[in-house]
Amino acid sequence: MPQASAERGESPTRVLVTGAGGYLASFVVRELLADSRLAGASFVLTDLTDVGAPHDPRVRFAAGDLADEEFAAGLLDPASDIVIHLAGVLGGAAEADYDLARRVNVDATLRLFEWLRRPGRPARVVYASSIAVFGPPLSDPCVDDSPAHPGTPPAHHRRVHVRGRPGRGARRGGALA
């Protein structure tokens, strides 16, 4: 996390969480809001529908489709300092509608990352990949450098972003495979 921006004389830290209505986000958002380093931050939470944002004056909920270019661009205006990208079409939903899953998991995600590469206020990006990029079958042990064998559409989509190294793609300044 960046040092509190107010301490550096900058405008408050802005945090964007996509997929904010999802399972992982429910934990992540709770932790973020409780983090004293982000006491002065503002938060934009976004998901397809308004799932009821936490009652916190720092939070704004923006409901919309991340695959909608205009909507997604609006989420980054003003620019965010921290982006936690958890939106995705997963599991059976992705198997049932490959085109939708590709639009959200690949196209919208790549567009978001490309926008975040723009010069200006650089953002710290957290992208949750999936162990599913490694199998089945999973190697034993299963480590960052294990060969990737994505077997499902969502796993293939995550492989596109991180080239088989969950968590690293977004750290390489936008070097997406």
Ligand SMILES: NC(=O)c1ccc[n+]([C@@H]2O[C@H](COP(=O)([O-])OP(=O)(O)OC[C@H]3O[C@@H](n4cnc5c(N)ncnc54)[C@H](O)[C@@H]3O)[C@@H](O)[C@H]2O)c1
């Ligand atoms: N749950 C886990 O244990 C786990 C483990 C490792 C990685 N991950 C990864 O973390 C991410 C989130 O997982 P989760 O379990 O919270 O999933 P989830 O399905 O609970 O949440 C995903 C959210 O994305 C939203 N979403 C889908 N399409 C959208 C669109 N077009 N526009 C905006 N929002 C959209 C959904 O409404 C949903 O709320 C995924 O990338 C997943 O692969 C999850």
